[in-house]
Amino acid sequence: MSQNFDVIVLGGGAAGLMCAIEAGKRKRRTLVLERADRIGKKILISGGGRCNFTNLHCRPENFISANQHFCKSALSRYTPADFIKLVKKHHIAYHEKTLGQLFCDHSAHDIVTMLEQECRAAGVRIFTETRVQEVQHGEQFALRAAGREFCAPALVVATGGLSIPKMGATSFGYDLARQFGIAVRECRPALVPLTLNSDDRKRYCDLAGVATEVVASTVGNAPSFREKMLITHRGLSGPAILQISSYWKAPASITIDLAPGRDLTAPLRQPEAQRDLASAKSAFRATLPNRLAERWLDHNPPQGWTNHALAELERHVHRWEIVPEGTEGYDKAEVTADGVDTDELSAKTMESRKAPGLYFIGEVVDVTGHLGGFNFQWAWASGFCAGHAV
Ligand SMILES: Cc1cc2nc3c(=O)[nH]c(=O)nc-3n(C[C@H](O)[C@H](O)[C@H](O)COP(=O)(O)OP(=O)(O)OC[C@H]3O[C@@H](n4cnc5c(N)ncnc54)[C@H](O)[C@@H]3O)c2cc1C
Known part of the structure; x- marks a missing residue:
C-alpha cells in the first residue's frame, strides 16, 4: 500500500525544508524524506557550527552558473531580509561577522530548530532514515524508500551536492535528473583548498x-x-x-x-x-x-x-x-559547482521543462554561491519558489 501526498521532497536539508514549509503553509500535504538520522545535518556543521545563514549584500553576481541570469528571479522573490524576518520571529540572536555575513550568536542548532518548528506548524511530515532508492513516473511519481512506497503528483529533488561524502553525499539527485533525460553539467568541487x-x-x-x-x-x-x-x-x-x-x-x-x-x-x-x-x-x-x-x-x-x-x-x-x-576534492569542498542544467528548469518555479511535476532546488542545481552565506540564500530562495509552485 502506498502513502499518498500532494508533494514529496527528497532531502531534508536547507532547500528541501524551506520548500516543504512553504508548500505546507499552502495546505499541500507535504512529506520530506531524509536518508540521515536527522534533518539539517549540513546546516549544523556550517559556518564552524554557527551557520552563516545569509549575506546582506546578496546579488546575482555572487553566484556562478552557466546561465548568470537564472538565479535572479528566485533571489529577488526571497531575499536575505525575508530570511532575517524568519530568524527574528524565532528570536534567534545573530551578528554580522564581516562583509555582510550573518551568523548565529549561539549555534547552528537554532536554525535547524526553527525549520523544524516551521515544518511542524505547516503540517509537514518528515521521515528520517528513509533513503529513496527508486523513483518511477506513471500518472504520479511513485517512490520506494526503506521498504515503503510513497506517491505524489509533485516531486522536489533537494538532495544536495557531492561535497563531504563522509556525511552521506551521493549523486542521487544527478542520477535522477539523468533518468528523466534532464541534462547535468559535469560536477566539480568548489570552495575548496x-x-x-x-x-x-x-x-x-x-x-x-x-x-x-x-x-x-x-x-x-x-x-x-x-x-x-x-x-x-x-x-x-x-x-x-x-x-x-x-x-x-x-x-x-x-x-x-x-x-x-x-x-x-x-x-x-x-x-x-x-x-x-x-x-x-x-x-x-x-x-x-x-x-x-x-x-x-x-x-x-x-x-x-x-x-x-x-x-x-x-x-x-x-x-x-x-x-x-x-x-583537495569533495572531501574538503564546501560545495559542488555545476549540476542540473538550468536550461532544463523554469527560473520562476524550478520545475523541469521536460518532466512536469519534477522540481530541482538547492545545491543540486547549477547555481553555486560565493563564500559568505550565499549558498544558503540560494537554498532558501530556490526552495521558497518551488514551495509556492508545487
Ligand atoms: C563544512 C561546510 C560548511 C558550510 N558552511 C556554509 C555556510 O556557513 N553558509 C552557506 O551559505 N553555505 C555553507 N555551506 C554550503 C551549504 O551547506 C550548502 O550549499 C547547502 O546545505 C545546500 O543545501 P541543500 O538543501 O541543497 O543540500 P543539503 O543541505 O546537502 O541537503 C541535502 C539532503 O538530502 C539528503 N539526501 C541525499 N540523498 C538522499 C536520498 N537518496 N534520499 C533521501 N535523502 C537524501 C542528505 O542527507 C541531505 O540531508 C557549507 C558546506 C559545508 C560542507
Whole structure:
C-alpha cells in the first residue's frame, strides 16, 4: 500500500525544508524524506557550527552558473531580509561577522530548530532514515524508500551536492535528473583548498599556518577576491583561495597579489638605501608575515638592484602566478559547482521543462554561491519558489 501526498521532497536539508514549509503553509500535504538520522545535518556543521545563514549584500553576481541570469528571479522573490524576518520571529540572536555575513550568536542548532518548528506548524511530515532508492513516473511519481512506497503528483529533488561524502553525499539527485533525460553539467568541487605541485610544496608548505591578506584572481572573466590566504600542508586555502577555486579550472594559473595596495620596494628606492637581499627582506617583512617574506624572496630574488629590477620585483609580488596541481576534492569542498542544467528548469518555479511535476532546488542545481552565506540564500530562495509552485 502506498502513502499518498500532494508533494514529496527528497532531502531534508536547507532547500528541501524551506520548500516543504512553504508548500505546507499552502495546505499541500507535504512529506520530506531524509536518508540521515536527522534533518539539517549540513546546516549544523556550517559556518564552524554557527551557520552563516545569509549575506546582506546578496546579488546575482555572487553566484556562478552557466546561465548568470537564472538565479535572479528566485533571489529577488526571497531575499536575505525575508530570511532575517524568519530568524527574528524565532528570536534567534545573530551578528554580522564581516562583509555582510550573518551568523548565529549561539549555534547552528537554532536554525535547524526553527525549520523544524516551521515544518511542524505547516503540517509537514518528515521521515528520517528513509533513503529513496527508486523513483518511477506513471500518472504520479511513485517512490520506494526503506521498504515503503510513497506517491505524489509533485516531486522536489533537494538532495544536495557531492561535497563531504563522509556525511552521506551521493549523486542521487544527478542520477535522477539523468533518468528523466534532464541534462547535468559535469560536477566539480568548489570552495575548496588548492594543492600545489611538488616543487612549490617543497618551497612553501612547511610554512603551513601562515596567513596574509591577498587579492586572488584567475584567467577568464572571474572576479578577484581580496581576503585572507592560508598556507596549508599541501597547498593554499583561506577565504581568498576558496573563492577563486570555484572559478579555477586546470591547467589555468591563479594570480596572487601578496601585498594589495602596498609598495614593498619603496624603502629600497630611497636615495641612501642599501640595496641587497637583507634590506629587501626587511622591507617585505613590514607588510608580509616574516617567514613568508623571507621565503618568497629566497625563491623569487630580484634580477639585480637597478631601479628597473626593483620595479620588476614590485610587479612580481603583486602578480605571483601559480599553477595549482589540483584541489583537495569533495572531501574538503564546501560545495559542488555545476549540476542540473538550468536550461532544463523554469527560473520562476524550478520545475523541469521536460518532466512536469519534477522540481530541482538547492545545491543540486547549477547555481553555486560565493563564500559568505550565499549558498544558503540560494537554498532558501530556490526552495521558497518551488514551495509556492508545487
Ligand atoms: C563544512 C561546510 C560548511 C558550510 N558552511 C556554509 C555556510 O556557513 N553558509 C552557506 O551559505 N553555505 C555553507 N555551506 C554550503 C551549504 O551547506 C550548502 O550549499 C547547502 O546545505 C545546500 O543545501 P541543500 O538543501 O541543497 O543540500 P543539503 O543541505 O546537502 O541537503 C541535502 C539532503 O538530502 C539528503 N539526501 C541525499 N540523498 C538522499 C536520498 N537518496 N534520499 C533521501 N535523502 C537524501 C542528505 O542527507 C541531505 O540531508 C557549507 C558546506 C559545508 C560542507
